[in-house]
Amino acid sequence: MLVVEKNALSDEIESYIKKYGDDRSALLMILHEIQDKHRHISEFAQQEVARLLNIHPVEVYSVISFFAFLNSNPKGRNIVRICQTISCDMHGKADVVQAIERELGIKIGETTKDNKFTLEYANCLGLCDMGPAMAINDQVYTKLTPEKAVELLSKVK
Amino acid sequence: MELTKQKRTGPVIFSEYKRGDAIKKIITMTREDILFELKESKLKGRGGAGFPTSTKWMLTAASKSDEKFLVCNADEGEPGTFKDRVLLIEYPELVFDGMVVGGYTIGAGHGILYLRGEYEYLLKSLQDYLEQMRKDNLLGKNILGKEGFNFDISIFLGSGAYVCGEETALIESLEGNRGEPRNRPPYPISTGYLGKPTSVNNVETLCAVAHIVLRGGEWFSKVGTDKSSGSKLFSVSGDCEKPGVYELPWGTKVSELLELVGAKNTKAVQIGGASGVCIPKSQFTRTLAYEDVATGGSIMIFNESRNMLHVLKNFMEFFVDESCGQCTPCRIGNVKLLEGVEMIESGNYTFAHINKLKELGKTMQVASKCGLGQSSPNSFISILENFNDEIFNSANGGRNGR
Ligand SMILES: Cc1cc2nc3c(=O)[nH]c(=O)nc-3n(C[C@H](O)[C@H](O)[C@H](O)COP(=O)(O)O)c2cc1C
Ligand code: SF4
Ligand code: FES
Numbered sequence: 413m414l415v416v417e418k419n420a421l422s423d424e425i426e427s428y429i430k431k432y433g434d435d436r437s438a439l440l441m442i443l444h445e446i447q448d449k450h451r452h453i454s455e456f457a458q459q460e461v462a463r464l465l466n467i468h469p470v471e472v473y474s475v476i477s478f479f480a481f482l483n484s485n486p487k488g489r490n491i492v493r494i495c496q497t498i499s500c501d502m503h504g505k506a507d508v509v510q511a512i513e514r515e516l517g518i519k520i521g522e523t524t525k526d527n528k529f530t531l532e533y534a535n536c537l538g539l540c541d542m543g544p545a546m547a548i549n550d551q552v553y554t555k556l557t558p559e560k561a562v563e564l565l566s567k568v569k
Numbered sequence: 570m571e572l573t574k575q576k577r578t579g580p581v582i583f584s585e586y587k588r589g590d591a592i593k594k595i596i597t598m599t600r601e602d603i604l605f606e607l608k609e610s611k612l613k614g615r616g617g618a619g620f621p622t623s624t625k626w627m628l629t630a631a632s633k634s635d636e637k638f639l640v641c642n643a644d645e646g647e648p649g650t651f652k653d654r655v656l657l658i659e660y661p662e663l664v665f666d667g668m669v670v671g672g673y674t675i676g677a678g679h680g681i682l683y684l685r686g687e688y689e690y691l692l693k694s695l696q697d698y699l700e701q702m703r704k705d706n707l708l709g710k711n712i713l714g715k716e717g718f719n720f721d722i723s724i725f726l727g728s729g730a731y732v733c734g735e736e737t738a739l740i741e742s743l744e745g746n747r748g749e750p751r752n753r754p755p756y757p758i759s760t761g762y763l764g765k766p767t768s769v770n771n772v773e774t775l776c777a778v779a780h781i782v783l784r785g786g787e788w789f790s791k792v793g794t795d796k797s798s799g800s801k802l803f804s805v806s807g808d809c810e811k812p813g814v815y816e817l818p819w820g821t822k823v824s825e826l827l828e829l830v831g832a833k834n835t836k837a838v839q840i841g842g843a844s845g846v847c848i849p850k851s852q853f854t855r856t857l858a859y860e861d862v863a864t865g866g867s868i869m870i871f872n873e874s875r876n877m878l879h880v881l882k883n884f885m886e887f888f889v890d891e892s893c894g895q896c897t898p899c900r901i902g903n904v905k906l907l908e909g910v911e912m913i914e915s916g917n918y919t920f921a922h923i924n925k926l927k928e929l930g931k932t933m934q935v936a937s938k939c940g941l942g943q944s945s946p947n948s949f950i951s952i953l954e955n956f957n958d959e960i961f962n963s964a965n966g967g968r969n970g971r
Contacts, residue, residue, distance in 0.1 A: 437763065439745030444686075444726050465745075478747040478893075480729030481686045497648045497843075498883040499806040499869055535731065535887055536648040537687050540806035540869075541813045550689040 413456055424449070425460045434465055439475060443482055448550070451530075452486045480534075488523040490568050493534035493547045500536075500543035504557070508544050511558030512565065529565070574659050579816025580792045581800040582776050588662035589707050591779040592669050596715045598782070600630060603674045607778070609786025611798040616642055616734075616771030617841075617865040617940070622778065625768055628758045629675040632766035637677040640743075640762065640769045641668050644685045644727055644734035647842035648887060649867035652802035653772040655814045657684075657691050660776060661698045665722060667775025669707065670782055672720040675768050680722040683739055686729045695724060731891040735939050736769040738893070749895045750939035773802055773866075793819035797858040805830050807839075807870035817857070824853040826868065834872045837956065842867035843884040844944035846951040847877070877956040881948060882910045888945040899942025902933040906949045913960065920961075927953065 428445050432438035446453050462469040476482040516524055523530040539545035542554035553564055577583040607623035614620045645653040668680040702708040712718040730748045732738045737751035740762050761767025781789045790798040797819035806812045810831030839847045841864040855861050885907040894900045909926040912918040930946030937943045
């Protein structure tokens with residue numbers, strides 16, 4: 413990581429501290445912001461958060477490793493999560509997954525070579541009345557067909 | 570976004586209500602008045618555990634502390650549940666007014682909406698809504714001019730962990746820790762968020778409260794049955810013509826609900842989500858109520874074409890994924906149960922082993938630390954018992970419904 417990048421990240425994290433405070437209870441909201449912006453929480457980011465909240469970096473890592481939406485390893489710029497739970501499963505989730513895998517040339521759990529997409533399964537997204545459902549980053553899409561899902565992905569920058 | 574508002578009707582939650590109505594009403598009431606109405610209403614928590622709301626608030630109100638918190642649990646992660654999503658999108662006035670009533674009753678100055686990470690797309694509109702409430706003095710200092718009535722609400726985003734819906738795990742994650750359930754006691758009502766008295770309430774519970782303070786506990790208790798007062802929101806999905814959220818009085822028969830949503834050739838109904846129970850046709854005359862089949866409201870419908878072993882496998886995969894791993898019965902037990910399902914699937918099993926796994930399930934129900942591990946064997950046991958013929962004896966055409 414370049415020094416300028418490090419400085420920028422430090423400034424960014426300090427701005428989150430201003431927004432959420434420097435209590436331990438601010439930790440998850442801060443991690444959320446970093447994750448949203450960078451799609452992962454790098455080791456350097458973890459150290460900075462730990463320093464500013466006055467806790468051990470291992471504690472930050474241990475929290476990240478607990479939550480499905482937080483990760484320390486880089487992922488694609490866009491995270492696609494397809495619901496794998498039963499109501500979506502019964503309404504054709506498998507066909508949607510197959511179509512997306514075919515189109516992107518990757519399997520669930522993988523990231524495209526151009527780093528544009530990471531493909532994952534999610535558990536019930538709370539859209540069971542409109543399945544199959546998926547999320548692209550923080551937006552959700554429902555009543556998917558294989559064609560519709562692929563078309564939605566083609567519109568993502 | 571395809572989530573649009575609908576015209577809804579129902580006996581309580583979906584009945585007429587205008588933003589601020591409950592708050593205008595409570596500034597003329599004492600804390601005791603509100604607790605009295607709640608007691609009259611016999612309202613029980615809608616998050617699953619069914620603890621009487623009046624008792625929870627009375628105990629939190631009685632806890633002595635300089636600071637208290639009211640948390641609205643919008644972690645809604647139970648498979649097949651989406652009623653809180655509908656309430657947050659279409660009825661934010663009920664959710665937030667209910668939180669203000671809760672804050673006033675227990676003496677909390679701060680409310681937190683714990684919104685599941687999967688619902689991040691709602692964050693902006695909810696924040697705008699809160700801002701408008703502040704402008705209208707429905708939040709903030711001296712609410713509606715009542716001296717000393719101070720309450721504000723912030724929103725906290727979850728990060729994708731089902732177990733964080735459990736109230737002590739939720740509090741752990743609010744405090745910046747891994748979302749691992751705590752030993753209880755102490756209970757959150759005395760030692761909750763930051764060690765302060767905290768009441769955690771489900772979204773739907775708070776919506777019911779807003780209506781109850783407005784129209785009285787007696788009005789509410791007239792809906793439903795004697796032991797299960799009021800109405801319930803049911804999230805209906807699976808094999809039916811009209812999936813969605815329905816408000817029905819407690820005591821509705823499963824068969825009546827199936828009729829209403831246009832379910833045909835129904836073989837099985839999973840009630841209460843992955844952690845609930847699966848009932849066969851012969852039990853469709855049972856009623857949805859605390860005294861019969863209690864539920865947080867998830868109803869998943871399976872018709873004759875479905876493979877019940879596949880359904881069970883999907884549930885067990887969910888629990889293996891979502892167990893926090895803190896205690897052994899749940900961490901190991903769920904993996905064993907899933908392995909058992911896979912053995913049946915491949916034909917590599919003995920009845921002796923499956924019976925042992927059912928025993929293991931019963932052990933998990935008593936030995937697990939939190940509700941996740943205590944309830945995850947429910948579907949294993951009920952599906953294997955109720956669909957025994959299909960799964961083991963080649964009924965249903967000998968193809969497991971395929
Ligand atoms: C694994 C697990 C997940 C839970 N998820 C939720 C949830 O998403 N929403 C909820 O309100 N309660 C959930 N609960 C129940 C809460 O622990 C708590 O009882 C409830 O929020 C209290 O609110 P109520 O009294 O209004 O029902 C869950 C419990 C367990 C064991
Ligand atoms: S029962 Fe499961 S989820 Fe609950 S504390 Fe034990 S391991 Fe964690
Ligand atoms: S089962 Fe897919 S959103 Fe609930």
